[in-house]
Amino acid sequence: MARLYVRPGLDPDEPDAPVAVLLVDPDGTPGERAMERLGAYCYEGDGVFYLVQTDGWAEHARQGGRLAVDIAVYPAALKAVDVDPADFPLRSTVDPRAVLVLHAETTVDPESDVQLSEGTAVFTCARPGATLDDVLASSEDWPIVLAPPPEELQEDDPEDDPDDE
Structure with missing residues (x-):
């Protein structure tokens, strides 16, 4: 099962902002395996992989003392x-x-009103028992970085094609 952490110091553009970080097991749940495979679909840059916002994003919901993160992906990317x-x-x-x-x-x-960094990092090499510190200390895996949801959705997105569902 994916594990969620919040850690500052991971976003070079906002070093003080806490970042939502997911650790997934590449042999784990169907969603974890899907995220691992999406790494091949991302583009590379600055030691990370980026999933283009028009293909998928991370949704954050905060309620009281809980933070929930959902990863949404269009069927075409999957x-x-x-x-x-x-x-x-x-x-x-x-x-x-x-x-x-x-x-x-x-x-x-x-009680914290500190805003999370806009990017969400997903590490796809986290075997069961691996901690966030273990993963960050390893140079084995680059994270997949997902943006927040798009503010405006295109009505003519390729995902609208019923034959693509």
Whole structure:
């Protein structure tokens, strides 16, 4: 199961901002395996892989002392890495055309009004028992960085094609 952490110092553009970090097991749940495969679909830059916001994003929801992160991905991106979107019945609240491949929660300080960094990091090499410190100390894995949901959705997105579902 994906594990969620919040850690400052990981975003070079905002070193003091806490970052939502997911650790996933590449042999774990279907969503974890999908995230690992999406790494091949991302583009490389500055020691990270980026999933383009028009293909997928991270949704953050904070309620009291809980932070929930959902990873939403359009079916076309999943199909490009041989993942069946039908394996993911839950849909994004931002755009119901996108499926939710991962959900994770953690406790956070309910009194803190510190804003999280916009990017969410997903490390896909976290075997069971590996801690965030273990993963960060290893140069084995570059994280996949996901942006927040797009503010405006295109009505003519390729994902609208019913033959693509």
